[in-house]
Amino acid sequence: MMEEHLFSAFPKDDDLFADCYTEERTYEFCGHVLKITQSFSTDLGVAGSVWDSALALCRYFAEQKISFRRRKVIELGAGTGIVGILAVLLGGDVTFTDLPRALKEIESNISVNVPSSCIHCSRVRALSWGHNHTWFPGDYDFVLGSDIVYLPEIYPLPVRTLRHLSAQSATVYLSSKMRREHRTISFYEEILPQHFQCRLLHRNEEQNINLYKATQQEHHAGRH
Numbered sequence: 233m234m235e236e237h238l239f240s241a242f243p244k245d246d247d248l249f250a251d252c253y254t255e256e257r258t259y260e261f262c263g264h265v266l267k268i269t270q271s272f273s274t275d276l277g278v279a280g281s282v283w284d285s286a287l288a289l290c291r292y293f294a295e296q297k298i299s300f301r302r303r304k305v306i307e308l309g310a311g312t313g314i315v316g317i318l319a320v321l322l323g324g325d326v327t328f329t330d331l332p333r334a335l336k337e338i339e340s341n342i343s344v345n346v347p348s349s350c351i352h353c354s355r356v357r358a359l360s361w362g363h364n365h366t367w368f369p370g371d372y373d374f375v376l377g378s379d380i381v382y383l384p385e386i387y388p389l390p391v392r393t394l395r396h397l398s399a400q401s402a403t404v405y406l407s408s409k410m411r412r413e414h415r416t417i418s419f420y421e422e423i424l425p426q427h428f429q430c431r432l433l434h435r436n437e438e439q440n441i442n443l444y445k446a447t448q449q450e451h452h453a454g455r456h
């Protein structure tokens with residue numbers, strides 16, 4: 233019953249890739265070498281590849297020496313899992329989430345990159361924004377998301393999920409390609425600020441990628 237409900241809650245997104253092949257790439261952050269397999273297939277769609285926004289967020293964590301040590305972290309729309317994997321290696325207790333079809337790829341990348349000594353610090357769960365976030369606790373210290381702001385018709389849904397998951401003192405890090413066709417700027421300048429204090433941390437002009445930090449506004453601290 234639970235499973236049925238879960239699957240009906242998950243929308244299909246665009247199938248952008250017609251061919252099916254996989255590719256392993258190596259990335260290095262904070263002295264950790266990450267081997268990430270990407271899958272270009274119609275099944276996985278946009279979840280299958282490492283997006284530039286994910287690399288931008290990893291670079292930011294490295295440059296700013298962000299520590300997730302002993303902190304509760306959740307990643308939304310984790311895709312290949314690269315951001316969450318770095319967060320585990322930087323000490324976090326990380327819950328990776330995405331739509332059901334992406335979870336196997338995340339698990340596989342975790343198994344390659346997270347040493348068995350800290351495998352208990354990672355878990356992979358299905359989470360569809362705005363639908364089943366109440367199955368998760370609302371006390372995460374960090375909420376992470378890279379390139380998850382590209383579906384303007386459902387922008388209120390990830391915001392609802394962010395509000396539920398974030399502890400009062402939580403830090404939300406989001407990185408986004410600022411696509412005009414997806415009105416990404418309106419998410420950060422109009423929708424998210426209705427509930428969060430939102431600050432632009434960094435902009436990569438060449439790649440058109442912005443990094444934001446959001447924190448709960450005290451008078452909007454309710455759960456929805």
Ligand SMILES: C[S@@+](CC[C@H](N)C(=O)[O-])C[C@H]1O[C@@H](n2cnc3c(N)ncnc32)[C@H](O)[C@@H]1O
Nearest residue numbers: 278279282283286309310311331360361378379
């Ligand atoms: C552009 S990809 C970004 C993947 C990864 N974060 C990265 O930056 O490499 C967007 C991700 O959001 C996930 N996603 C899309 N719609 C979703 C929804 N309604 N609920 C949860 N995840 C969703 C996709 O499955 C995909 O993994």
